[in-house]
Amino acid sequence: MRKYFFFMLSFLLIGCGQNTSQNINDAAEAVSVDPALEHGADFSGVWTRDNGAGARAHNSSWSREIPDMTPWAREQFDVHLPTFGARAVAVADTNDPVYECYPPGTPRIYLHPFPMEILQMPGRILMIYEYDGIMRNIYTDGREHRDDIGVTWMGDSIGYWDQDVLVVETRNMRDDTWIDREGVPHSEEMTVIERFQLRDENSLWIDIEITDPVALNTPWVTSQAYRKTDWTIEEFKCMDNVSFAAWEDQILEYD
Amino acid sequence: MKRVAFVLAVFAFFTLNAHHGAGVYDTTTVIDVTGTVTEFQFRNPHVLIFIDAENEAGQAVNWSGELTSRNRLARQVQENRPQWTNDILEPGDTITLTGNPAGNGSPFLRLIRVETSDGTVLIGPDQSPAEEY
Numbered sequence: 366m367r368k369y370f371f372f373m374l375s376f377l378l379i380g381c382g383q384n385t386s387q388n389i390n391d392a393a394e395a396v397s398v399d400p401a402l403e404h405g406a407d408f409s410g411v412w413t414r415d416n417g418a419g420a421r422a423h424n425s426s427w428s429r430e431i432p433d434m435t436p437w438a439r440e441q442f443d444v445h446l447p448t449f450g451a452r453a454v455a456v457a458d459t460n461d462p463v464y465e466c467y468p469p470g471t472p473r474i475y476l477h478p479f480p481m482e483i484l485q486m487p488g489r490i491l492m493i494y495e496y497d498g499i500m501r502n503i504y505t506d507g508r509e510h511r512d513d514i515g516v517t518w519m520g521d522s523i524g525y526w527d528q529d530v531l532v533v534e535t536r537n538m539r540d541d542t543w544i545d546r547e548g549v550p551h552s553e554e555m556t557v558i559e560r561f562q563l564r565d566e567n568s569l570w571i572d573i574e575i576t577d578p579v580a581l582n583t584p585w586v587t588s589q590a591y592r593k594t595d596w597t598i599e600e601f602k603c604m605d606n607v608s609f610a611a612w613e614d615q616i617l618e619y620d
Numbered sequence: 621m622k623r624v625a626f627v628l629a630v631f632a633f634f635t636l637n638a639h640h641g642a643g644v645y646d647t648t649t650v651i652d653v654t655g656t657v658t659e660f661q662f663r664n665p666h667v668l669i670f671i672d673a674e675n676e677a678g679q680a681v682n683w684s685g686e687l688t689s690r691n692r693l694a695r696q697v698q699e700n701r702p703q704w705t706n707d708i709l710e711p712g713d714t715i716t717l718t719g720n721p722a723g724n725g726s727p728f729l730r731l732i733r734v735e736t737s738d739g740t741v742l743i744g745p746d747q748s749p750a751e752e753y
Contacts, residue, residue, distance in 0.1 A: 596695055599694070601689065612686075615726075616728045619725075619726030619727075
């Protein structure tokens with residue numbers, strides 16, 4: 366009986382092993398059509414903004430000039446009270462949604478001075494932003510944009526490889542985020558195209574094109590640069606800003 | 621010696637990851653405040669240090685100062701400066717805080733420099749930019 370038990374156990378184990386191998390083979394076969402295996406570059410690592418690399422973005426916006434906004438967008442821009450740029454107000458007076466802990470959205474997340482980690486795997490690239498632990502999945506397995514869940518904070522992103530350049534298209538974003546930190550609005554019709562490429566193994570360059578038929582008369586074309594670090598991504602939650610405000614309030618309320 | 625020294629100078633050595641307006645602080649003034657650590661909060665978005673220092677009337681005043689974020693301090697290894705950790709300061713330590721004071725005269729600082737009683741500079745320039753006038 367015991368021999369039979371071990372025989373059956375061995376059979377089960379071998380069987381499982383074969384199944385597992387078969388599954389891996391199936392998976393490998395499935396992703397072998399993934400362009401990521403034929404082209405592409407390795408963006409894996411933790412990246413921090415490289416302000417000296419000549420990108421068009423600066424601390425609070427995508428260009429020094431205000432983008433070419435439609436009257437619809439201009440009307441909203443005029444009532445937005447940012448804490449950066451020529452129209453900056455004090456934090457106490459701002460209506461910047463990020464100060465209410467709304468996620469910054471895509472592409473504004475790149476204007477916040479926090480590192481990000483890129484994890485690359487067959488068919489998918491995972492971006493983890495230190496700011497508020499925000500993440501984005503970029504699917505490179507050939508799927509289409511989603512039309513089943515409505516709009517989201519960071520949008521839905523699909524990507525493909527143009528040789529060593531990863532081209533990412535993001536759509537379906539909520540319209541209650543700003544494109545930058547100076548109050549430029551967008552609609553749910555916004556599309557963000559990012560082109561990721563390595564200038565060298567430690568230098569990541571992202572060309573960004575923002576189009577929005579409702580908000581922008583012409584595409585807003587810009588870029589952002591990153592350098593690789595040996596850091597790990599740590600926790601940074603927006604909610605800590607809220608509790609920190611209690612200390613700041615003591616300054617203003619000091620008698 | 622517990623003292624508060626003032627100097628009129630524009631000083632921008634240490635850029636905070638300012639999420640609040642800099643208008644709270646008088647950036648034209650830099651002061652030193654020496655006292656005993658009562659609390660150390662190694663936190664985001666800004667690290668906080670609290671010390672008790674005597675004022676001119678001999679009364680204890682609780683000062684507090686903010687640095688940059690915990691994440692940035694934990695990563696940032698300045699030349700000739702120690703690695704910041706959650707126990708780099710303990711209650712009871714005597715330290716000197718240097719920074720821009722709040723514009724309304726309240727005991728709050730935007731910190732530029734922290735020095736321990738044995739002369740170890742934990743962050744900031746070798747010498748305090750605050751000078752007695």
